[in-house]
Amino acid sequence: MAELKTKENNASVDDFLNTVEDEQKRKDCFAIAKLMKQVTKLDPKMWGGAIVGFGSYHYVYESGHEGDACLIGFSPRKTSIVLYLPGAVKNELLTQLGKYKAKGGCIHVNKLSGIDTDVLKKLTDTSFKYMKEKWKVKK
Numbered sequence: 213m214a215e216l217k218t219k220e221n222n223a224s225v226d227d228f229l230n231t232v233e234d235e236q237k238r239k240d241c242f243a244i245a246k247l248m249k250q251v252t253k254l255d256p257k258m259w260g261g262a263i264v265g266f267g268s269y270h271y272v273y274e275s276g277h278e279g280d281a282c283l284i285g286f287s288p289r290k291t292s293i294v295l296y297l298p299g300a301v302k303n304e305l306l307t308q309l310g311k312y313k314a315k316g317g318c319i320h321v322n323k324l325s326g327i328d329t330d331v332l333k334k335l336t337d338t339s340f341k342y343m344k345e346k347w348k349v350k351k
Contacts, residue, residue: 218260225256240324251336269347283343292320297339
């Protein structure tokens with residue numbers, strides 16, 4: 213079985229976010245990291261080379277495939293900031309978020325000024341609690 217490329221590592225989150233070329237997107241990413249840290253009470257960690265994650269869990273699928281992943285997180289991409297908030301795509305609060313696109317279970321936002329950050333905070337909290345209940349959480 214192939215080894216997972218997206219795993220927690222000791223790379224600097226600040227150094228990674230400082231590589232985001234677009235100044236506004238970079239500022240938005242730092243703000244999202246701060247918001248997620250407030251909600252989770254956890255420090256952000258790099259997962260792979262491009263995901264900022266909070267917390268971790270171990271999964272085992274029926275197929276026998278297993279690994280570790282972050283409970284919630286985000287990644288600055290070329291066209292948007294991808295929010296990994298499992299369960300949030302089906303949450304009724306999403307209708308109050310503002311301008312976003314939902315793709316593949318993720319929420320894509322172009323900039324924080326286009327969304328309601330109070331709603332984002334609630335969605336983050338809901339998703340974090342959902343993941344902690346669903347999966348065995350590492351200490």
